[in-house]
Amino acid sequence: MTAPAAPPAHRPAPPLRVGNASGFYGDRFDAMREMLTGGELDVLTGDYLAELTMLILGRDRLKDPSAGYARTFLRQLEECLGLAHERGVRIVSNAGGLNPAGLADEIRKLAVRVGVPLRVAHVEGDNLAGAYPGTLAAHAYLGGSGIAECLRAGADVVVTGRVTDAALVTGPAAAHFGWPADDHDRLAGAVVAGHVLECGPQATGGNYSFFLEGGRDVRRPGFPLAEIHDDGTCVITKHPGTGGFVDVGTVTAQLLYETGGARYAGPDVTTRLDTVRLSQDGPDRVRVEGVRGEAPPPTLKVGLNRLGGFRNEVTFVLTGLDIEAKAALAREQMTEALAKSPPKEVRWDLVRTDRPDAPTEETASALLRLVARDPDQDVVGRALSGAAVELALAGYPGFHVTAPPGKGSPYGVFEAAHVEQGRVEHVAVLPDGTRRAVPPPSATREPEDLPEPELPVPLSGGPTRRAPLGLVAGARSGDKGGNANVGVWVRGDDAWRWLAHELTVDRFRELIPESGELTVVRHVLPRLRALNFVVEGILGAGVAARHRFDPQAKALGEWLRSRHLDIPEALL
Numbered sequence: 172m173t174a175p176a177a178p179p180a181h182r183p184a185p186p187l188r189v190g191n192a193s194g195f196y197g198d199r200f201d202a203m204r205e206m207l208t209g210g211e212l213d214v215l216t217g218d219y220l221a222e223l224t225m226l227i228l229g230r231d232r233l234k235d236p237s238a239g240y241a242r243t244f245l246r247q248l249e250e251c252l253g254l255a256h257e258r259g260v261r262i263v264s265n266a267g268g269l270n271p272a273g274l275a276d277e278i279r280k281l282a283v284r285v286g287v288p289l290r291v292a293h294v295e296g297d298n299l300a301g302a303y304p305g306t307l308a309a310h311a312y313l314g315g316s317g318i319a320e321c322l323r324a325g326a327d328v329v330v331t332g333r334v335t336d337a338a339l340v341t342g343p344a345a346a347h348f349g350w351p352a353d354d355h356d357r358l359a360g361a362v363v364a365g366h367v368l369e370c371g372p373q374a375t376g377g378n379y380s381f382f383l384e385g386g387r388d389v390r391r392p393g394f395p396l397a398e399i400h401d402d403g404t405c406v407i408t409k410h411p412g413t414g415g416f417v418d419v420g421t422v423t424a425q426l427l428y429e430t431g432g433a434r435y436a437g438p439d440v441t442t443r444l445d446t447v448r449l450s451q452d453g454p455d456r457v458r459v460e461g462v463r464g465e466a467p468p469p470t471l472k473v474g475l476n477r478l479g480g481f482r483n484e485v486t487f488v489l490t491g492l493d494i495e496a497k498a499a500l501a502r503e504q505m506t507e508a509l510a511k512s513p514p515k516e517v518r519w520d521l522v523r524t525d526r527p528d529a530p531t532e533e534t535a536s537a538l539l540r541l542v543a544r545d546p547d548q549d550v551v552g553r554a555l556s557g558a559a560v561e562l563a564l565a566g567y568p569g570f571h572v573t574a575p576p577g578k579g580s581p582y583g584v585f586e587a588a589h590v591e592q593g594r595v596e597h598v599a600v601l602p603d604g605t606r607r608a609v610p611p612p613s614a615t616r617e618p619e620d621l622p623e624p625e626l627p628v629p630l631s632g633g634p635t636r637r638a639p640l641g642l643v644a645g646a647r648s649g650d651k652g653g654n655a656n657v658g659v660w661v662r663g664d665d666a667w668r669w670l671a672h673e674l675t676v677d678r679f680r681e682l683i684p685e686s687g688e689l690t691v692v693r694h695v696l697p698r699l700r701a702l703n704f705v706v707e708g709i710l711g712a713g714v715a716a717r718h719r720f721d722p723q724a725k726a727l728g729e730w731l732r733s734r735h736l737d738i739p740e741a742l743l
Contacts, residue, residue: 318342359464360403427658
């Protein structure tokens with residue numbers, strides 16, 4: 172008697188190669204072509220949205236209701252639709268901004284015009300402006316489930332509004348591998364891949380602390396891609412022959428960018444960053460594994476953008492001797508001139524760029540910066556500009572400004588709110604026009620407190636030398652609304668034993684005096700040999716309000732690296 176045939180063995184789906192061609196609205200235009208022609212891809216993503224971008228698109232839509240999406244993306248597609256079709260690459264992007272349906276219609280028209288058969292879908296439901304009157308834009312951060320629905324329905328191009336940056340990868344991965352919504356570990360692995368890819372060349376040597384090491388060419392870093400596997404692991408790499416490099420350091424830096432503690436909460440899954448393991452897997456290849464996930468939180472983050480009023484700025488140039496006295500005179504004169512109708516908010520900063528006995532006039536000069544904000548444009552416009560101009564012949568010796576003051580421009584304010592997942596109507600609009608509701612996750616959970624991570628044994632004593640922190644540690648910093656985060660990491664166990672005990676919150680405040688009166692929270696990530704500091708309120712009302720010299724805290728980490736402290740000579 173013949174034995175019954177064995178059931179066919181399960182064959183996992185082949186790896187999914189997901190590349191990125193944009194990290195922000197205004198990124199390198201020809202990156203889409205480079206990624207489509209540089210090597211094999213299954214999916215090409217593009218991230219065009221940020222807190223500031225939503226405000227810009229909202230103002231665009233006030234002028235033209237048909238606007239509200241990233242026009243750059245449409246121009247890129249005009250060049251690259253044929254390439255993507257020939258190579259079988261699907262395109263997923265949040266370029267829809269405030270008007271994903273409008274962008275999808277324009278892509279269909281473009282496809283007909285260039286003669287490319289194309290199935291276009293979009294995701295909507297993120298727009299909550301009706302629930303938040305007085306806002307210019309109010310959008311929930313959706314997950315990747317709607318994207319996955321569109322791809323399962325055969326879409327070649329999917330455009331969305333406000334989704335999380337990582338959703339551009341979790342959606343394609345879930346569709347490709349058939350992951351259910353409660354497969355938290357695999358989804359968390361895709362979130363890590365998406366977070367590394369989302370800022371493009373920041374994973375391939377761009378904005379990288381150790382860019383000088385090894386003589387590597389970072390003049391034009393390539394864009395990254397992830398080889399994602401069915402078990403949720405991935406390899407971060409780039410196309411052969413492109414610039415820059417991928418190593419454990421570049422991936423670590425991007426993992427820390429604009430994050431907080433061990434839990435990285437999102438609409439699809441809560442990703443445990445304290446479980447991530449990185450290893451070099453060959454030249455320009457970093458393996459990411461061990462990622463664990465938990466149920467997502469029961470609420471979605473909502474980004475609220477509103478007009479905050481008007482701002483104006485004047486930068487006075489102070490040259491040569493008596494810099495402090497010249498600055499004091501300018502402040503007194505301006506304050507008196509504006510006394511009848513003073514702006515609601517005034518900020519003065521004296522930046523001492525001057526040197527004694529300087530060889531050039533520029534290096535003999537300091538900058539006195541005045542920033543004024545008020546709900547009334549005239550208060551910070553004509554009144555302030557007139558007061559500054561009238562000092563031209565009556566001010567400090569050598570009076571001049573870097574540019575004529577303007578009439579005052581509107582500025583935005585970003586705030587974050589939260590809404591229950593079930594109250595948001597997440598909808599996938601399929602290529603045939605079918606509208607398919609995307610249910611919220613069946614299981615959500617408020618996070619429990621995690622135990623404090625165990626610190627390593629301190630580095631034993633020895634001689635120290637006063638030196639910059641950056642000789643030992645890398646850093647990357649960024650913004651989240653009015654808060655900034657600074658991720659700091661080292662590349663060896665001994666350096667970690669020193670950093671974990673040396674760079675406390677008190678030491679951070681000492682090195683960054685601007686944070687002295689603010690709430691600073693330190694998060695410890697031992698597997699990455701990293702500390703992540705969140706500085707609350709340092710950016711005021713967010714990037715659009717331009718509260719400080721570096722309004723997005725992009726260089727805050729590099730400032731920290733330049734500060735001196737006592738470092739063990741063994742590490743130097």
